[in-house]
Amino acid sequence: MKISILSTGTRARRTPAVVALGAVLALTATACGDDGSGAGGGKGAEGSGTGKITFWDNNGGIRTAVWKEIIADFEKANPDIDVEYVGIAATEYQSKVDTAIQGGGLPDVGGVTASMLAGFSAQGALEPLDGRLTESSLNGKLNKDMVESVKAAGGGDGTLYSVPSSANNGVLYYRTDLFEKAGLDEPTTWDAFYAAADKLTDKGKNAFGYTIRGGSGSIAQAFDAMYGQSGITSFWDAEKKTTVNDPENVEALEKYAALYKRVTPAADVNNDFAKMTAQWDTGTIGMVNHNLGSYTDHVKALGTGKFRGIPQPVGPSGKRVQVSNPVDGLGLFKSSKNKEAAWKFIEFATSTEQNSRFNESAGQVPSNTEAADDAWIQKAEPTKLAAQALNDGSTTIVQLPYYLPDWNTLSKSESEPAFQKVLLGETSAKDFLDDLAEKLNAAQAEWTEQMG
Amino acid sequence: MITKEAPAAAPAPAPADPAPPRRPKKRPAWDEVPRWQIYLPLGVYLVFTLVPFYWILLFALRPAGSASLVPWPMTFDHFEKVWNDRAFGTFFQNSVLVGVATLLMTTLVALAGGYALARFDFKVKRVFMLALLCSQFVPGALLLVPLFEIFAELQMINSLGSVIIAETVFQLPLSIILISNFIKNVPYSLEEAAWVDGCGRFRAFRVVVLPLLRPGLIAVGSFAFVHSWNHFLFALMFLNNQSKQTIPVGLNSLMSADSVDLGALAAGGIVAAVPVVIVFAFIQKWLITGFSAGAVKG
Numbered sequence: 032m033k034i035s036i037l038s039t040g041t042r043a044r045r046t047p048a049v050v051a052l053g054a055v056l057a058l059t060a061t062a063c064g065d066d067g068s069g070a071g072g073g074k075g076a077e078g079s080g081t082g083k084i085t086f087w088d089n090n091g092g093i094r095t096a097v098w099k100e101i102i103a104d105f106e107k108a109n110p111d112i113d114v115e116y117v118g119i120a121a122t123e124y125q126s127k128v129d130t131a132i133q134g135g136g137l138p139d140v141g142g143v144t145a146s147m148l149a150g151f152s153a154q155g156a157l158e159p160l161d162g163r164l165t166e167s168s169l170n171g172k173l174n175k176d177m178v179e180s181v182k183a184a185g186g187g188d189g190t191l192y193s194v195p196s197s198a199n200n201g202v203l204y205y206r207t208d209l210f211e212k213a214g215l216d217e218p219t220t221w222d223a224f225y226a227a228a229d230k231l232t233d234k235g236k237n238a239f240g241y242t243i244r245g246g247s248g249s250i251a252q253a254f255d256a257m258y259g260q261s262g263i264t265s266f267w268d269a270e271k272k273t274t275v276n277d278p279e280n281v282e283a284l285e286k287y288a289a290l291y292k293r294v295t296p297a298a299d300v301n302n303d304f305a306k307m308t309a310q311w312d313t314g315t316i317g318m319v320n321h322n323l324g325s326y327t328d329h330v331k332a333l334g335t336g337k338f339r340g341i342p343q344p345v346g347p348s349g350k351r352v353q354v355s356n357p358v359d360g361l362g363l364f365k366s367s368k369n370k371e372a373a374w375k376f377i378e379f380a381t382s383t384e385q386n387s388r389f390n391e392s393a394g395q396v397p398s399n400t401e402a403a404d405d406a407w408i409q410k411a412e413p414t415k416l417a418a419q420a421l422n423d424g425s426t427t428i429v430q431l432p433y434y435l436p437d438w439n440t441l442s443k444s445e446s447e448p449a450f451q452k453v454l455l456g457e458t459s460a461k462d463f464l465d466d467l468a469e470k471l472n473a474a475q476a477e478w479t480e481q482m483g
Numbered sequence: 484m485i486t487k488e489a490p491a492a493a494p495a496p497a498p499a500d501p502a503p504p505r506r507p508k509k510r511p512a513w514d515e516v517p518r519w520q521i522y523l524p525l526g527v528y529l530v531f532t533l534v535p536f537y538w539i540l541l542f543a544l545r546p547a548g549s550a551s552l553v554p555w556p557m558t559f560d561h562f563e564k565v566w567n568d569r570a571f572g573t574f575f576q577n578s579v580l581v582g583v584a585t586l587l588m589t590t591l592v593a594l595a596g597g598y599a600l601a602r603f604d605f606k607v608k609r610v611f612m613l614a615l616l617c618s619q620f621v622p623g624a625l626l627l628v629p630l631f632e633i634f635a636e637l638q639m640i641n642s643l644g645s646v647i648i649a650e651t652v653f654q655l656p657l658s659i660i661l662i663s664n665f666i667k668n669v670p671y672s673l674e675e676a677a678w679v680d681g682c683g684r685f686r687a688f689r690v691v692v693l694p695l696l697r698p699g700l701i702a703v704g705s706f707a708f709v710h711s712w713n714h715f716l717f718a719l720m721f722l723n724n725q726s727k728q729t730i731p732v733g734l735n736s737l738m739s740a741d742s743v744d745l746g747a748l749a750a751g752g753i754v755a756a757v758p759v760v761i762v763f764a765f766i767q768k769w770l771i772t773g774f775s776a777g778a779v780k781g
Contacts, residue, residue, distance in 0.1 A: 092736030117723045121740035130720055134631030136640055199741070305743045313550045324741025332548040
């Protein structure tokens with residue numbers, strides 16, 4: 032049998048070589064990386080206060096533009112320091128930092144919300160900042176409650192591991208046009224809230240009074256409704272047992288969960304914040320609970336004339352009780368080899384002008400007390416009302432135990448599916464809260480033992 | 484049917500005729516089936532499949548804040564925003580580079596490995612095949628920290644090379660198994676004949692075997708491309724600088740902790756999906772051939 036040679040000659044001989052060369056060149060062209068230095072356990076160094084630092088934004092994407100402006104101003108004011116900005120999506124930030132703590136590659140500065148502080152500080156990744164803050168021009172200018180909140184969240188030893196930059200707050204957004212049409216008053220009390228939710232619901236016309244968060248992130252919102260109605264002002268009682276399964280909280284959760292399907296779309300059982308706010312922005316739904324962060328999305332979708340964002344309703348006692356929202360801040364990673372320059376950046380970013388700029392863009396409450404008086408706050412109504420509610424003594428904040436290393440697991444992966452069962456009627460509110468209380472009490476006892 | 488005659492002395496009532504054997508129902512010929520029985524289920528299936536795509540198009544093409552069910556008035560603002568303001572142009576280039584490089588490297592190495600498995604017998608061949616199969620059960624997330632440490636040692640963090648190598652390595656086991664099956668389908672005698680005609684092993688492989696592997700190469704290459712195009716984890720972990728990031732990471736960054744621009748997200752989703760759709764549109768003929776050729780190894 033004669034085999035004809037299909038392709039011979041120089042061209043055929045060259046083909047594999049060209050392909051191989053192309054692959055090598057592609058790798059060579061892309062292999063201008065770095066060594067990912069900065070392991071979690073490294074002690075780092077003060078450095079010269081000049082050179083390059085890296086900043087990881089824990090809410091990259093949406094906030095990238097404002098951070099780049101802040102960085103440009105910082106580099107103008109400090110021409111001998113370069114800041115490399117890395118925007119990381121909020122959902123992936125913790126896993127990226129955890130990987131870098133284990134494998135190296137931590138930045139010099141990183142955004143750290145209160146809910147992450149305990150985990151990062153327990154791994155020894157963050158530099159204590161009390162001393163630097165005392166000697167800084169920022170000393171005395173930061174909101175004391177926010178400073179205390181991040182200190183409490185940092186693992187319980189009272190050390191400051193992040194400089195607070197902004198606070199978020201729970202907001203009840205309601206459609207003013209639908210309320211006016213139905214002849215309803217502003218839902219400033221929980222009774223008014225429930226009455227409005229019922230009155231605005233007309234399932235035949237696909238109109239609903241409320242959209243509930245049944246999916247990711249549902250627990251903090253359910254806690255807000257529970258403690259808001261019960262008026263219980265502390266997460267722990269005198270014996271250091273949690274109050275989540277207090278009979279008044281159980282009753283409040285039963286009432287809140289009963290809203291599902293009665294005045295909400297059935298699909299709400301899977302609502303995360305994106306689905307929840309999207310359907311509120313595009314549908315005929317009277318109210319939604321979310322935080323200040325979605326205000327700009329609502330403005331884009333509805334304009335400013337069709338809705339308002341007000342603080343959470345007050346309970347029967349006439350007092351507003353809310354659970355804490357994680358305070359956002361900037362942390363200095365212990366492994367940084369240029370801590371002096373990194374601290375300069377943290378100071379600059381939380382200075383009056385820059386903190387105001389950032390929070391105006393984010394629609395959140397500034398940590399810098401001088402920034403909190405700026406004119407833009409008066410124009411952004413939900414932020415103004417939230418700032419008032421947080422500062423005028425009308426609101427009691429129930430501090431959630433972010434310091435517990437198990438908090439994120441308990442409040443998310445373990446509780447969210449269980450809360451869905453409550454909404455679907457497969458579990459009672461009491462059983463759900465009793466089970467959660469047992470785990471929380473065990474986690475608290477373990478933590479107390481570890482802390483001595 | 485055979486029936487037994489009853490004896491005359493003891494006549495017995497004739498047994499009732501047993502029921503005739505059931506004839507299988509005649510299946511209607513394909514062209515005898517009423518059209519609605521074909522098109523109705525297909526139509527329902529299509530609705531379920533296409534509505535989500537329509538929804539993405541709707542959000543991408545209608546203005547922000549619109550609740551219209553048709554994308555009219557139509558706007559390309561969201562595309563402009565993601566391409567220019569959110570750096571999707573850069574992400575796109577990076578994804579193309581990662582996808583093409585992964586495709587080339589996976590195909591080349593899988594060809595070599597697949598040939599060895601198909602044509603040579605060696606002691607640990609079965610163990611090696613088993614190891615390749617078992618490696619499919621190891622999730623990428625489990626290897627993140629060791630991979631991170633290796634790339635850090637090699638000074639390849641924040642380099643597209645790290646993602647290309649990691650993607651290639653994770654694609655290889657399945658690709659090698661697939662290619663080796665394709666090579667086994669090519670009669671060995673063809674190669675032997677080429678050797679008789681004076682070809683060396685490599686030349687015989689290149690001129691005789693390789694052209695017959697086109698469906699397999701397309702199947703393996705397209706899988707490698709599409710997988711690396713869509714893969715998120717390695718790009719997220721190994722790349723920091725925005726100028727190095729890929730489309731899945733860029734898409735993820737369109738959602739913040741408590742705010743989401745659905746128009747931009749939908750436009751970004753279309754930018755991410757279009758190349759994959761185009762790739763499949765061009766290669767589907769060879770891809771299907773490739774699947775069936777690999778499935779009936781004899």
